[in-house]
Amino acid sequence: MLPKTLSEIIASHPNKCLGVLGLSYHHLPNRLKPCFLSMGDFPEDFQVDTWRLIQLWIAEGFIRTSSGRHESLEEVAKHYLEDLISRNLIMARKKRFNGEVKVCGIHDLLREFCLIEAEMTKFMHVVRTPFSLAQKPNFRRFSIQKYISHKLLPPVARSIHCFSSLDLPFESRIHGFFSSFNHLRVLAIFSALFVSFPLVIRKLFHLRYLQVQCSGNIPESISELQNLQTLISDAYSLDMTLPRNIWMMKNLRCFKFIWEEISSTFIMLPHLEELKLKHCLADDDVWKLSDKDIFKSLKLLLLSDVNLKCWEARSDNFPNLKRLVLKKCKDLKKIPTNFGEIYSLELIELHDCTTTAKASVRKIKQEQDDLDNNILKVYIHNSYTN
Template sequence: MDDIWSKGIWDLMTRIFPDDNNGRRIILTSRPKEVAELADPDSNPPGLSLLNSDNSWKLLHDQVFGSQHVCPPELENVGKKIAQKCQGLPLALLVVAGHLSKISRTRECWDDVAKRISKIVASEPDKCLGVLGMSYSYLRDHLKACFLYMGVFPEDFEVQIRRLIQLWVAEGFLRNERLKSLEEAGKECLEDLIGRNLIMVRRISSFHVPSTIKLQNLEGLSDLSISCCTKELFSGIPNLKRLKIHGAWAECTTDMIFQTLNSVSCLNQLEILKIICSRKLYAHRLPSKYALPISLKMLTLCCTYLPWEDMANIVMLPNLLALKIKDNGFDGDAWRLSDEEIFNQLKFLLIHRTNMKRWEAAVLTSPSCNA
C-alpha cells in the first residue's frame, strides 16, 4: 500500500485486514514516520535516503538520454552540476529531466537550467509541490506556523536547531504543555517536521542527535485559506514568490478580502498572486486603497467583487504583465480609466464573466497588450 498519510487511515485498514496469524504481510509506504511506527511498533521503519551524486546523475542521464545512449561530452559536466543541485531528491530529478528533454541539447540551454533549478521544479506543482502541499495540509496549526516561519531564512541555509527553537518560542508558536518546557515542545515539533520529510537534517552531533538542519526556501504556497492571510503570517515568509489563496463562501466577506489585499503588501518578492473566492453575489462596497507588492507580474482575481474604482490600486503596479479578472472579480456597470491611469507593462488582460456594461479608457496600455 503506497502513501498512507494518517494514523486514522491505517487504523481503518487494520480492521479490513486483521492479523489472523496466517503468515500474510502488508507492505506500506508513508511520509509521516509516526504512521510507519504505528504499523509495527517493535521495528525501526527503514527510511529512504537521498541519492548520492553518482546515482543522481545516472537517474537524470537515463531519463534524458535513455540507458542505451550516452550523454554528449560537452553536456556531461553541466549535467552533473544540474543533478547535484537537485540534492538527491528523485522527484526533483525527474521534473528537471522532463524539462531537459524538451529543450535544445546545447551547453547554453543547460547552463540556464542549472541556474533555475528551483523555478523549474516549482513549475510542476502536481509533482513536487503537490506532495509538499499534502504534507503541509496534514500538519496541526502550530506546526504549520513553525514550518512557514522557516521562509525567513535564505535557501539552503543551515540553522542551529537550538537557535530555531528559541525563535519559535519568541514568536509564540509553541504550546505550553504540562510537564514539558517550551524547548522540549520545540524539539518534538522539529522531530515531527523531520519525520514528515519537510526538513533535511544536515549534521548529526556526536550523541547522534541532529545539530543543524538545512532549509529549503519556501517560494510557492498554494490553496492557502483566506482566513489565514495575515501580515503576521506573511512577514514570516518574505521570500514567497507565488501565492494562491482560496476562500469559502462564508469566509469571503468584504472585510476579509480587504484584509487579505492589505496583508500581502509585505511580500516584496511576490510575482504571482491568485485570489479565488467561492461566492455568487455581494453587496456593493466602497472603494478602498491598498498597496499590492510592486514586484507582482501576474494577478488573478476571481469572485472577489471589488468595485472598479479599486483598479487604481492595480494600474500603478510597475511590473504587472498579466491581469485576469474572472467571475466578477470586479463588480459594477462601468470601468472608467482616467488619462493618468495607464498599465505600463501589461501584455495580457482577460475579463471573463462580468456584469460590466461600459468600458471607458482613453489609453489602456502599450499597443502590445492582448486584451
C-alpha cells in the first residue's frame, strides 16, 4: 500500500528525504535555525504576513543586532528572511510592487521537516491530533492546531499559537486557560472571538506579543503588560476606544482597528515603529496634528477604511517615516503637501483612494523629482474608477 501523507513518505524513506533537507538546514548559520523552525507554527498552506512573522521573531528573541551596526531589529529580521528565501527554505508567496515580500510560506515537505526537527530538538510541539499529548511534554513552544485541554500543556510554556477552537464559553474556563501560563512571551489566538477582552491576560506580565479577537474595548489594565511589544487587536466594534493609559506601555513598538485620541496617545510611545489603523470611525473626520504631535520612531503608517476627509500635518510630525500606505480612504481629499520633505520617506502607496488624493501624491512625487530626490517611490492602484 502506498504512503498517503508526507509524514508517511518521510517515515518510509527517512534517509533520503531527511538527509537532503537536513543538509540545507544544518548548513544554516545558528541565528537562522530558530527562524526557519518557527515556520512550523503555522498550519499547512497558511499565508504568513511578513510583518507579523518579523514581530514574532523579535518577541521570541530570535533577532540580534550586531555591535557597530545601526540597524533596527526589524531591519535585521528582514535580512534573516531574505537569507532564508535565497536558500529556498521559505517561499515568497506575494510581493509588493517594489519587490518587498508581503506574504510568505513554506513548502509542505519543508514544513514536515520543520515539525520533525522541532520535535526532536525540543524546540516546539505542534498539536495536530486531539490526543497527541498523553502527558505534559517538556516543551516551551506550542502550536495548537487541534483542540486539547489547556491542562495538558506545561505551565512553563513561553509561546502558544492557537489555530483551533478553544471551546471557552464560560468566564471560569477562560480564566483557567490564561492563568495557567505565567511565563508566556507570545500568545497568538487566531481561532476565537471573545465577547469581551479576557481580563486575566493582563496578568501575563512577560508577554511581548499578543494577538486576540474581541468585540469589546481593550481595558485600561492592558498597561500592566509593560513588556508588550506587539498588540494586535482584531476588533469587531465600530465604537471601540483606546485605553487612555496605553502611553505607559513604553516597549510597545507595533500596534494594529483603534482611532480615538490617536494623536495624544500614540505620540507618547517612544518605540512605536508600526501603526496600522483599519475600519476605524472617528467622531471628527479631521486629523489635525500640532507641532508637538511627533511620532518619533514611527516607520510605517497604514490607514485603511477610515472616515477621514481632511489631514493636516507637517513633515516634522513623522521624522522617521519610511512607508505610508492608504487603502480605501474614500473621503480623504489629499495627502499633506510637505510629506515630501520627510527625508526618510521611501514609499507612498495608495489603494482605491480619491482622485484628489492621487493628484496630491503625484504632485509630491514631481516636486521631489525636480529636486533630484530619487529615493521616494509612489505606487497607485485602483480596482474601481472614482
